[in-house]
Amino acid sequence: MILLDYIVNLAIFSLLVSTPLVIFSFIKFRPIKLIRLWSSLYAGVVSVILVLLSFQQQGYSYDIRYAPIILIFAYLGPAAGLITGLISLLTRLLTSGHWYPAIIGWGFLMIGFSVIYFYTKRLTAIKRSFILFAAYIVIYGITVFTFNILVDNPIFHIQYILFVMLGVIIGALLIESYMKLHRLNTRLTDIYRMVEASESKYRLIAENTSDLIMVMDEKQAVSYFSPSHEIVLGFQCCELESLELCKFIHPDDVKGFRSTIKLMFDNKESQSMEFRLKHKEGHWIEFESRCVPVKRENELIGNIVIISRDISERKQAEEILLRSEKLSIVGELAAGVAHEIRNPLTTLKGFMQLYKKENSSIDELLLNELGRIETITSQLLTLGKPQAMQLIRTNILEIIEGTLELLAPEALMSNIQFKLDYEEPSYFITCERNQLKQVFLNLLKNAMEAMKDGGEIQINLRRGSEDECIISVQDQGCGIPEELLPRLGEPFYTLKEKGTGLGLMISHKIIKQHQGSITFTSKENAGTKVEIKLPTAS
Numbered sequence: 270m271i272l273l274d275y276i277v278n279l280a281i282f283s284l285l286v287s288t289p290l291v292i293f294s295f296i297k298f299r300p301i302k303l304i305r306l307w308s309s310l311y312a313g314v315v316s317v318i319l320v321l322l323s324f325q326q327q328g329y330s331y332d333i334r335y336a337p338i339i340l341i342f343a344y345l346g347p348a349a350g351l352i353t354g355l356i357s358l359l360t361r362l363l364t365s366g367h368w369y370p371a372i373i374g375w376g377f378l379m380i381g382f383s384v385i386y387f388y389t390k391r392l393t394a395i396k397r398s399f400i401l402f403a404a405y406i407v408i409y410g411i412t413v414f415t416f417n418i419l420v421d422n423p424i425f426h427i428q429y430i431l432f433v434m435l436g437v438i439i440g441a442l443l444i445e446s447y448m449k450l451h452r453l454n455t456r457l458t459d460i461y462r463m464v465e466a467s468e469s470k471y472r473l474i475a476e477n478t479s480d481l482i483m484v485m486d487e488k489q490a491v492s493y494f495s496p497s498h499e500i501v502l503g504f505q506c507c508e509l510e511s512l513e514l515c516k517f518i519h520p521d522d523v524k525g526f527r528s529t530i531k532l533m534f535d536n537k538e539s540q541s542m543e544f545r546l547k548h549k550e551g552h553w554i555e556f557e558s559r560c561v562p563v564k565r566e567n568e569l570i571g572n573i574v575i576i577s578r579d580i581s582e583r584k585q586a587e588e589i590l591l592r593s594e595k596l597s598i599v600g601e602l603a604a605g606v607a608h609e610i611r612n613p614l615t616t617l618k619g620f621m622q623l624y625k626k627e628n629s630s631i632d633e634l635l636l637n638e639l640g641r642i643e644t645i646t647s648q649l650l651t652l653g654k655p656q657a658m659q660l661i662r663t664n665i666l667e668i669i670e671g672t673l674e675l676l677a678p679e680a681l682m683s684n685i686q687f688k689l690d691y692e693e694p695s696y697f698i699t700c701e702r703n704q705l706k707q708v709f710l711n712l713l714k715n716a717m718e719a720m721k722d723g724g725e726i727q728i729n730l731r732r733g734s735e736d737e738c739i740i741s742v743q744d745q746g747c748g749i750p751e752e753l754l755p756r757l758g759e760p761f762y763t764l765k766e767k768g769t770g771l772g773l774m775i776s777h778k779i780i781k782q783h784q785g786s787i788t789f790t791s792k793e794n795a796g797t798k799v800e801i802k803l804p805t806a807s
Contacts, residue, residue, distance in 0.1 A: 719746025
């Protein structure tokens, strides 16, 4: 029966210790104020229950109430231990006799436990538990022999000590398991929050960057498109997922793209490449891409992250820079060549005029060609030599009308009519009159030369939306292929049989000096339209 009573005490003690620990494991509580006080009171309640379940042996009450007291001293310190011990003592005194040995033993235990705690502060709680239990055995033995309590039955005392020890061990294991679980849970929660925060940051970057981010697997199937694809390419992400990537890569770039991806899977190294992607509206956009392989645990490439940046503006800037360098070199070369040619040319032209025979077609042809050479050298000097600009406030309509009067006889001979439309009688700009007149002469002569069968040239003058004056010249000539339009204005690039390519280049330079812009739109057999925008005078 005694063994059964001990087992019942031990089972109830285990249940009472584990219940709050299990509850705290599953429910998130805020930190409890005065946790030591509440824990000591709960341990006191546990000891009360254990005292109530005690059994009597020759007038003495036996239970494992000192197991929770030892644990409270070990984990929460002397203050909490004394509260639990006091509750336990009062319950013991109310339920059984032999007060004197109970009080003396309790007093020595409380003093001994407090002193031991003070000297074992740096040890872990589990080690303190066993030291306190060892002290309990010593004080219990002294009490037994001092008060001659069942000295003739040592087996009984050994059983009692063993069950108290089991109570301490079970309680310590339960508490340590809970604390370890709590630490692990806290750590996992912190890791989860860090991962969540990190994921949120990466999602924030991926969803708000202007760069295109794609994730490709080893089968070259794309599993992720960043939302920036919608802004840059005009496609919804769901539309892209249903398409094969190579279908909207430029056909000339597909082979290089595939070979680069294959090289990455083979060499497991990052690569850079440039390719063109098709916009939803049909035009092509140039991208510079950095491809980074992502390895699996087995060191094989599992995915490739492709980060692409629109470099269209950079390419345009490079072309403008290259064109500027060309213009600078051509200008310097032109000035030198023109200077060297002009001196002998003047001599040749002078002697040809002196020795010209009447009605000689050969002499006339030679003089015409020399005149053409002189015109070209003048254009070369204009290109290479910086011109002093005298900007004055001018009505641009007057410059256009003067240019049309100058070209009227030649236009009449070619069966070409000029049609000038304007909304207002005055369009004042700040300009150098002669330079702008040269621009209009170049443009109108090009239009006339493109209209071999005659026709009408429309010149329109209007105000723009942002304090600008817009001049457009529309002819009915043969037109220019669309793919050749970007090259207009390059030095020595011309579509005319006897052209030099310097006229448009000089026109570009003059318009740029006036803080304006010039654009060309044309289709074959549908004519060409030139539009010039210049800032109006304040």
